[in-house]
Amino acid sequence: MNFAIIGATGNVGRKTIEILEKSKIQISKLYLVASEKSKGQKIKFKEKEIKIESLNSYDFSKAEITFFAAGGKIAEEWVPKASKKTIVIDNSKIFRMDKDVPLIVPEVNSDKLSMFKNKNIIANPNCSTIQMVVALKPLHDNFNIKRVVVSTYQSVSGAGKVPMDELISQSKDYLAGKKINSKNFTKQIAFNLIPHIDEFEEEGYTREEWKMISETKKILDSKINLTATCVRVPVMVSHAESLNIEFDKSFDVKQIRNILDKAEGCKVLDDRKNGGYITPIEAENKNFTFISRIRKDNTKNNALNMWVVSDNLLKGAALNTVQIAERLIKDFYGK
Numbered sequence: 001m002n003f004a005i006i007g008a009t010g011n012v013g014r015k016t017i018e019i020l021e022k023s024k025i026q027i028s029k030l031y032l033v034a035s036e037k038s039k040g041q042k043i044k045f046k047e048k049e050i051k052i053e054s055l056n057s058y059d060f061s062k063a064e065i066t067f068f069a070a071g072g073k074i075a076e077e078w079v080p081k082a083s084k085k086t087i088v089i090d091n092s093k094i095f096r097m098d099k100d101v102p103l104i105v106p107e108v109n110s111d112k113l114s115m116f117k118n119k120n121i122i123a124n125p126n127c128s129t130i131q132m133v134v135a136l137k138p139l140h141d142n143f144n145i146k147r148v149v150v151s152t153y154q155s156v157s158g159a160g161k162v163p164m165d166e167l168i169s170q171s172k173d174y175l176a177g178k179k180i181n182s183k184n185f186t187k188q189i190a191f192n193l194i195p196h197i198d199e200f201e202e203e204g205y206t207r208e209e210w211k212m213i214s215e216t217k218k219i220l221d222s223k224i225n226l227t228a229t230c231v232r233v234p235v236m237v238s239h240a241e242s243l244n245i246e247f248d249k250s251f252d253v254k255q256i257r258n259i260l261d262k263a264e265g266c267k268v269l270d271d272r273k274n275g276g277y278i279t280p281i282e283a284e285n286k287n288f289t290f291i292s293r294i295r296k297d298n299t300k301n302n303a304l305n306m307w308v309v310s311d312n313l314l315k316g317a318a319l320n321t322v323q324i325a326e327r328l329i330k331d332f333y334g335k
């Protein structure tokens, strides 16, 4: 089959190329597309150089499956047109809550994948939601989750490649004693953190927080009550999350560890000693959702605390979209 990546030069696009290179998917041709400014640049894929095409002149009928990783505005304008000619797997927030579009994390709800036939579009969830539901799903299956309180510690790569450069430049300016001007953040990010991701919406929550709430309900279970606080931290790659989970049923921590240890996509790293836990830097470039600091919350019945970390550009974006494509090909194209 032929594949295309729209936004191939960005953080998620480049990671998608890397993951496709390692994937077992048989790729006849890969088309790489970005803005006019990147046209003609070359990116290596399987020892061959592929020339970047401009979105304005790209013909969507050339690929059977097209990954969109170019942001919400581009998705809003181009995905409806593209999906008439190709199956779209979209990284943006635009189609996630469309009731006719499946929102897929393969380990969690691949049974909903067939819904792609409605509009030829599959939505990739928000990066913070993906790693959280990968860890919650096996626990929900066993103990039935009633409520989740999540606080996130999200890396700057979640905002794109330009904000990553700004973290470096702000850090250099700070160390040189220079005045810091924030361009891509609402406040200084270097040696600081910002309790605000995406726009403010109703009731004082940000859109990122609402995304975690509504996407979890769509992917995992509409009955789960979830509340979120999303924070941008001066970390380059990988998002971390502190989760407080209340179950219907009683559990013991040993059971939780065993279940998570065996769960698809999860890896437990929980030694209860100095360094016996995962940090964002260690999760970078790894495909797993890592879980540490598993412990009972003794202030409530059937409640648990844990720490969940994953590479937001991999499981949070590129890896999940490629896994969706792999599943799609296996289930619907018999390959």
Ligand SMILES: NC(=O)c1ccc[n+]([C@@H]2O[C@H](COP(=O)([O-])OP(=O)(O)OC[C@H]3O[C@@H](n4cnc5c(N)ncnc54)[C@H](OP(=O)(O)O)[C@@H]3O)[C@@H](O)[C@H]2O)c1
Pocket (backbone or CB within 6 Å): 006, 007, 008, 009, 010, 011, 012, 013, 033, 034, 035, 036, 037, 038, 039, 055, 068, 069, 070, 071, 072, 074, 091, 092, 093, 125, 126, 127, 157, 158, 159, 160, 161, 162, 312, 313, 316, 317
């Ligand atoms: N980063 C994450 O953790 C993450 C996780 C989940 C989902 N997502 C979503 O994935 C998408 C991409 O995010 P990102 O972090 O990879 O962004 P990014 O690093 O800023 O890359 C943006 C990409 O879009 C392309 N682009 C921009 N304007 C364009 C235009 N007018 N026409 C064609 N291409 C254009 C850019 O091409 P040029 O280089 O030519 O400008 C670049 O390839 C976003 O929707 C984001 O919300 C990101």
